[in-house]
């Protein structure tokens with residue numbers, strides 16, 4: 001069912017129920033009040049007649065027929081009839097009849113001084129007795145000096161009862177029609193207003209479903225619709241973000257596939273060329289060992305590429321477990337220096353270590369070595385006839401390391417991407433014997449992050465580069481996380 005109809009129905013139900021409850025209680029009250037009034041009136045008559053009768057005859061209680069007739073005449077204009085019984089339970093008025101008596105049980109009650117209210121409601125008594133109008137009477141005993149002298153039964157139509165009920169009903173009908181009209185108009189306005197807001201929301205939802213995220217719903221902060229709009233806006237922002245993230249991931253994945261294919265094609269082409277040469281025997285015998293050595297180098301390169309990729313994926317997906325411990329970093333750096341001596345000599349570089357004898361660091365020993373090897377290898381690789389300085393020092397809550405070279409450096413634009421996989425600032429640079437895959441810094445970044453540390457680079461073209469990273473002490477990482 002449409003919201004509009006639901007609102008209308010609800011309003012209708014509320015109006016009808018309240019008018020019905022009101023109507024029933026008002027009519028009931030009017031009816032009861034009319035009866036009560038009538039009883040009081042009749043009792044007033046009965047007592048007045050009694051008093052008059054008694055006063056007239058002072059001590060003896062003989063009700064005067066003339067007096068009563070006069071009374072009857074006065075009251076008949078008021079639609080009142082009466083019958084009078086003496087203390088023997090015999091009717092003495094309008095006509096004296098000894099056979100007309102009140103039921104003895106009723107008379108006994110009268111003797112005890114109880115008056116009786118008789119309600120001859122035509123709704124309750126059947127059609128035969130119905131006077132079409134409600135009829136009430138009261139039976140009142142008369143006492144003189146504590147003795148029952150007689151009783152009067154005085155009755156009348158309930159004055160104006162029907163008339164007042166009819167007018168009540170009319171009033172109620174008018175009230176009903178009026179409230180229905182007001183209710184209808186109100187519900188129409190409210191539901192049209194709500195409908196409009198719902199429509200706006202549903203249109204916005206459709207747009208979002210169609211991929212349009214440039215949508216913002218108005219939020220005045222007033223009611224549940226505004227709350228819905230606020231949540232909707234939040235949802236759109238979140239959706240937009242995740243959509244962007246998905247697109248970025250897809251782009252990275254495509255880039256990765258392209259780069260990986262490109263990286264593998266070179267060694268595979270070389271190997272294939274040599275194999276074809278061997279197949280058709282076009283390689284002179286004395287060149288064969290060299291060719292086979294080249295093929296081996298290229299195969300190793302491929303293996304390294306695959307391994308590094310796997311390693312990178314593992315680090316990135318938190319699949320490697322770091323075994324952290326406190327050790328002397330200077331020891332590792334000194335060993336590194338010895339290992340790298342040859343490469344430094346090849347490039348005619350000076351390799352310098354600047355660190356205290358004791359430099360505690362809390363890290364995974366092998367992974368820390370891997371980080372340093374990658375950075376120093378890069379520094380040597382991109383520095384000819386210069387100096388590469390490895391330094392380490394204690395800082396607050398951790399140990400800071402840096403690898404500084406005086407090599408070719410990088411532009412700011414290049415610095416943005418060097419931590420991405422397969423990125424090489426200048427692919428045309430001569431490859432060294434091992435060949436580069438562009439994975440080194442991506443692995444370094446992941447490892448430093450895994451250690452809860454940070455890495456940054458400062459570099460200027462033709463002046464050199466400095467890579468600096470910090471590794472925090474045991475417990476500090478958790479402390480920072482807990483206080484974030």
Ligand SMILES: Nc1ncnc2c1ncn2[C@@H]1O[C@H](COP(=O)(O)OP(=O)(O)OP(=O)(O)O)[C@@H](O)[C@H]1O
Nearest residue numbers: 378379382418424425426436437438439440441465
């Ligand atoms: N010290 C440096 N001086 C100048 N350029 C650098 C330096 N270190 C890195 N780069 C630039 O960043 C790029 C990415 O470095 P990364 O170590 O990730 O890859 P790679 O050295 O080319 O290959 P891999 O380390 O996987 O063998 C390098 O190709 C180079 O262009």
Ligand SMILES: [Mg+2]
Nearest residue numbers: 374378440441
């Ligand atoms: Mg490298």
